[in-house]
Amino acid sequence: MDNIIFLGTAGARFAVFRQIRASGGIWITLSDTQILLDPGPGALVKCLKNRSELDPTKLDGIILSHRHLDHSADINVMIEAMTQGGSKPHGVIFAPEDALEEDPVIFRYLRKYVKRIEILKEKGEYQLKNIKFNTPIRHQHSSETYGINFSGEKNTISYIADTKYFPKLESYYKGDTLIINVVRLEPSNIEHLCLQEAKRIILINKPKLAILSHFGLTMIKAKPWELAAKLQKETGVEVRAASDGMRIEL
Numbered sequence: 001m002d003n004i005i006f007l008g009t010a011g012a013r014f015a016v017f018r019q020i021r022a023s024g025g026i027w028i029t030l031s032d033t034q035i036l037l038d039p040g041p042g043a044l045v046k047c048l049k050n051r052s053e054l055d056p057t058k059l060d061g062i063i064l065s066h067r068h069l070d071h072s073a074d075i076n077v078m079i080e081a082m083t084q085g086g087s088k089p090h091g092v093i094f095a096p097e098d099a100l101e102e103d104p105v106i107f108r109y110l111r112k113y114v115k116r117i118e119i120l121k122e123k124g125e126y127q128l129k130n131i132k133f134n135t136p137i138r139h140q141h142s143s144e145t146y147g148i149n150f151s152g153e154k155n156t157i158s159y160i161a162d163t164k165y166f167p168k169l170e171s172y173y174k175g176d177t178l179i180i181n182v183v184r185l186e187p188s189n190i191e192h193l194c195l196q197e198a199k200r201i202i203l204i205n206k207p208k209l210a211i212l213s214h215f216g217l218t219m220i221k222a223k224p225w226e227l228a229a230k231l232q233k234e235t236g237v238e239v240r241a242a243s244d245g246m247r248i249e250l
């Protein structure tokens with residue numbers, strides 16, 4: 001069964017580093033392929049709380065949309081967990097080049113524990129077990145960042161990772177299920193999407209299901225579930241606000 005499990009829904013500095021909400025990333029099961037996306041602080045703990053289902057040794061791969069710690073802090077512990085301390089090397093890591101080169105967030109001594117490491121690039125096309133995914137455009141964010149379109153046999157999922165809004169952003173992410181990182185309630189100068197921009201993206205793309213996540217403090221205070229219900233009314237699209245541990249069956 002294809003599904004998405006949110007191991008965390010906090011975004012950016014204050015919500016993550018005070019753990020107002022959890023920040024373990026997103027576990028996607030698509031066409032029998034298990035992927036962990038953006039393992040922020042607490043990813044391993046969140047997996048092990050649900051060990052019968054989220055067994056790190058069963059992961060086929062881990063993807064970093066970018067190197068910021070709210071997306072990558074647990075990447076090294078997840079590599080250890082996935083490979084049982086390197087005793088059972090397997091799995092593939094996907095990350096932008098700046099997560100691997102100077103001042104890397106992925107330790108060099110762990111790299112031999114995985115089957116391979118692939119570098120995410122603009123217009124990149126990748127394959128992992130039974131799924132394909134692509135990274136259509138570099139985002140406008142303070143480190144090299146990509147969103148992702150996943151294609152399984154039955155379902156497609158798009159993930160709009162951290163970015164400042166830019167023209168035609170939505171045109172790159174046409175998955176039936178659309179996950180949007182919405183850090184801010186109101187527009188601001190920081191390089192993140194706000195609620196109004198998420199609404200615009202949903203109105204243009206009309207996905208089957210839109211899921212808002214990666215909330216900063218202003219979003220959390222405004223009760224994301226109420227904001228999602230309002231967006232659903234305004235757009236005619238099913239919109240859900242992710243919560244920690246939430247599971248979506250596709």
Ligand SMILES: [Zn+2]
Nearest residue numbers: 066068141162
């Ligand atoms: Zn970021």
